[in-house]
Amino acid sequence: MENPFPRSTSVADRIRLLMNVVGQNDVLAIIMNADPDAMASAMALKRIFWRRVRKINIYHTNIIKRDDNLAMINLLKLDQRHIRKMNPEEVTKFALVDSQPSHGELLSKYEYDIVIDHHPFIAQSKAMFMDIKEEYGATSTILTEYLRAAGIKPSPRLATALFYGIKTDTDNFTRESTQNDINAFRYLFQFVNTNNIKKIESSELTRKTLESYKKAMGNCIFIKDRVFIPMGVVDNPDTLVMIADFFIKMADVTWSVAAGISGKKLIIIFRNAGFRYDAGKLANRLFGEYGSAGGHKSAARAEVPLANLEKDVPDGVDFAQFIIAKLRSI
Structure with a gap:
């Protein structure tokens, strides 16, 4: 199929069609870019196909370094591995959760039988x-709706993962969300291990993250109601996400934009607390010509190969100045 289901398609119909995609002799690879929502979704999809396929493995394309994500993996005993350990020749069916193929170079390498996502639909x-x-x-x-439609009661471990996935991606329902999100959240709560939620959330702040916040506070640049935080070279792009999330909490800030270089890419994270602009559309307008860019109204991301910036950012010109010039055009 080349388009998502029409709104009129019931969850019961979707789960029935989903079950028909794989068979008992299939080896299913569930692929994701690991964050709490993606890891929980992969875990739920694996549970749905439990005993319905020959083998299921979960693979992540990114290197997981955030302490809260590592705590989630350890506390909930998530069984997943990096995609470089996957042998594609052994896989008969591919699934992608919480992303679409064009969201990343590693994601685009495969032809998927299943794609389940909540990000803006990409025509390709x-x-x-x-x-x-x-x-x-x-x-x-x-995935919570799928479980309910299939009559599958989530274990405390799975319910905790899904609950935390919704909690983080909606930022405690301060970002875009629907009544469906609230209903799923309330349903899962009865099965959740709240002690594990507390442990995961308390793992976010470490000495290393404090050093990142200290650097960000020294580097931040204010442009009217916008704050731009250039972080230079970062070990992990998730650092930029934490920084952007932190600065958007300021009372007089409508836009928080954190940027840094990871590997051979310039990563730019957008957070928007206002109603006038759409962060996903803005990210695409400012940086879509250079690389992948998009997201939701209040949260977006751009990933630009440095090689694509050689024309607009010649040697000797700071990437920060290039981004500032873009932000001044908002």
């Missing part, structure tokens, strides 16, 4: 089964 996305609900706050909500 194709799969035998594709459910993209861009109005939802989290992919975990979609």
Whole structure:
């Protein structure tokens, strides 16, 4: 199918069609870019196909370094591995959760049988089964609805993962969300291990993250109601996410933009607390010609190969000045 389901398609119909995509002799690879929502969604999809396929493995394309994400993996005993450990020749069916193929170079290498996501639909996305609900706050909500439609009661471990996935991706329902997200959140609560939620959330702040915040406070640049935080070279792009999330909490800030270089890419994270602009559309307008850029109204991301900036950012010119010039045009 080349387009997501029409709104009129019931969850019961979707889960029935999903079950028909794989068979008992299939080896299913569930691929994701690991964050709480993606990891929970992959875990739920694996549970849905439990005992229905020959083998299921979960693979992540990114290197996981955030302490809260590592705590989630350890506390909930998530069984997943890096995609470089996957042998594609052994896989008969591919699934992608919380992303679409064009969201990353590693993601685009495979032809997917299943795509389930809540990010804005990209026309090039194709799969035998594709459910993209861009109005939802989290992919975990979609998978929770699938579980309920299939009559599967989530274990405390799975419920805790899905609950935390919704909690983080909606930023405690301060970002775009729907009644469906709230309903899923309330349903999961009865099964959740709240002590594990507390432990995961308390793992976010470490000495290393404090050093990042200290650097950000020294580097931040204010442009009217916008704050730009250039972080230079970063070990982990997730650092930029934490920094952008931190600065958007300021009372007089409508836009928080954190940027840094990771590997051979310039990563730019957008957070928007206002109603006038759409962060995803703005990210695409400012940086779409250079690389991948997009997201939701209040949260977006751009990933630009440095080689694509050679014309506009010649040697000797700071990337920060290039981004500032873009931000002044808002």
